[in-house]
Amino acid sequence: xxxxxKLALLEDMFELEEGDLSADTVLDDLEEWDSMSKLSLIVxxxxxxxxxxxxxxxxxxxxxxxxxxxxx
Amino acid sequence: xxxxxFNDIKIEAIATAVSTKWTPVEEFISEADEKNVAKFxxxxxxxxxxxxxxxxxxxxxxxxxxxxxxxxxxxxxxEIGLLVFVSQTPDYKIPATACxxxxxxxxxxxxxxxxxxxxxxxxxxxxxxACGIMESSNxxxxxxxxxxxxxxxHRRSIGEGRTDPDDNEAKLFGDAGVAVLLRKTESAPxxxxxxxTDGKGFKAIINPYGHSRHIHGMAASHMDGxxxxxxxxxxxxxxxxxxxxDIGTEATDYDCLILHQANKFIMKQVARRSxxxxxxxxxSIDKFGNTSSASIATALTKYYGDExxxxxxxxxxxxxxxxxxxxxxxxxxxxxxLPLIQTDEYYDDxxxxxxxxxxx
Numbered sequence: 536x537x538x539x540x541k542l543a544l545l546e547d548m549f550e551l552e553e554g555d556l557s558a559d560t561v562l563d564d565l566e567e568w569d570s571m572s573k574l575s576l577i578v579x580x581x582x583x584x585x586x587x588x589x590x591x592x593x594x595x596x597x598x599x600x601x602x603x604x605x606x607x
Numbered sequence: 608x609x610x611x612x613f614n615d616i617k618i619e620a621i622a623t624a625v626s627t628k629w630t631p632v633e634e635f636i637s638e639a640d641e642k643n644v645a646k647f648x649x650x651x652x653x654x655x656x657x658x659x660x661x662x663x664x665x666x667x668x669x670x671x672x673x674x675x676x677x678x679x680x681x682x683x684x685x686e687i688g689l690l691v692f693v694s695q696t697p698d699y700k701i702p703a704t705a706c707x708x709x710x711x712x713x714x715x716x717x718x719x720x721x722x723x724x725x726x727x728x729x730x731x732x733x734x735x736x737a738c739g740i741m742e743s744s745n746x747x748x749x750x751x752x753x754x755x756x757x758x759x760x761h762r763r764s765i766g767e768g769r770t771d772p773d774d775n776e777a778k779l780f781g782d783a784g785v786a787v788l789l790r791k792t793e794s795a796p797x798x799x800x801x802x803x804t805d806g807k808g809f810k811a812i813i814n815p816y817g818h819s820r821h822i823h824g825m826a827a828s829h830m831d832g833x834x835x836x837x838x839x840x841x842x843x844x845x846x847x848x849x850x851x852x853d854i855g856t857e858a859t860d861y862d863c864l865i866l867h868q869a870n871k872f873i874m875k876q877v878a879r880r881s882x883x884x885x886x887x888x889x890x891s892i893d894k895f896g897n898t899s900s901a902s903i904a905t906a907l908t909k910y911y912g913d914e915x916x917x918x919x920x921x922x923x924x925x926x927x928x929x930x931x932x933x934x935x936x937x938x939x940x941x942x943x944x945l946p947l948i949q950t951d952e953y954y955d956d957x958x959x960x961x962x963x964x965x966x967x
Contacts, residue, residue, distance in 0.1 A: 569646075570832060571646070571650045571872070573833065574832075574833075574836050574872060575872075577833070577836060577837060577840075578840065578876055581840070587837060587841075588833075588837075589833065589834075589837070590831065590832075590833035590834060593833065
């Protein structure tokens with residue numbers, strides 16, 4: 536999956552417009568980065584990438600780029 | 608999985624009781640938090656919940672539900688050979704609340720009565736415990752009573768019915784009690800059950816205080832949201848699918864999937880991963896909140912409490928604290944799902960409340 540496709544998945548998950556996110560976006564600056572979106576990310580990571588995301592791993596995410604890297 | 612099948616035990620009545628006080632989510636949040644309220648409602652699906660009165664306990668709701676369930680089938684107190692009370696909010700530290708209910712319901716000495724400590728899986732665990740004991744004994748009629756006043760535990764003591772606006776769990780949890788009347792009969796539709804436990808997750812939802820290991824108390828429990836979520840979307844769907852494979856059914860064979868009403872987002876994921884449609888997935892968390900072991904019955908009551916014709920084929924699944932989870936495949940007659948009971952009555956046991964400062 537290309538970086539653009541991965542970003543599109545995240546934008547869709549956050550209910551944002553195309554182009555709203557980049558790898559440099561700091562998660563804590565996003566109003567949408569709340570407890571619910573973290574659960575949505577768990578589902579997305581599991582459905583799309585077959586990965587089980589733990590609470591500790593989520594805490595390590597600083598930027599959107601960190602999530603993209605985790606997607607592999 | 609632990610699998611049980613019962614061919615001669617019938618669910619004869621299911622009744623749910625709540626208080627008369629329904630509190631909308633908006634009521635305890637200031638207008639400045641309007642956006643948060645909208646977000647909370649969207650994410651959890653909770654619009655409001657029934658709050659137990661200051662003196663009301665789970666057993667008060669179960670008592671009212673049990674009375675109605677017995678009346679429905681004309682069952683006399685002396686016919687009840689087993690009373691199981693499944694709850695995490697018993698009346699007392701000791702004795703078992705089941706004994707209090709045994710007394711209030713006027714049951715005879717020829718009866719087993721005891722408590723089981725289970726939360727969100729309590730409804731299905733309770734059914735399995737009750738049916739298992741009935742199967743191996745001469746007991747013909749049993750009451751499985753379950754529920755919690757978890758909401759009450761979260762409402763701080765600012766005054767009756769008041770809530771800390773920052774406490775999301777206080778908004779999520781409602782109070783309810785349930786009675787299921789079970790009877791041995793030759794014409795019973797098959798009941799299939801599957802149970803599991805993972806004690807490695809015992810800290811995922813816990814209140815470690817106020818008992819033997821940490822004597823001094825704290826009011827509310829702690830929940831590791833991410834761990835519980837990961838568990839909830841993974842393990843219950845596996846169990847539901849394994850049970851269906853074992854008994855040769857498919858999701859399309861069921862009228863409905865009745866999940867523990869944890870929150871709407873979790874339920875949606877569990878239903879999807881179990882192969883059920885969103886239409887099959889019954890939702891009562893909107894009106895009742897998360898009522899712990901009572902939640903599956905609140906959904907049955909909401910959808911079928913006022914219907915009298917026909918039968919429901921239901922897959923029911925409870926999951927949560929323990930961690931523990933279980934699924935039950937059952938057929939229930941709609942006329943045996945009773946209309947919602949509302950009561951503000953509570954049992955006066957004759958004891959006076961002790962002020963907290965005296966306890967300290």
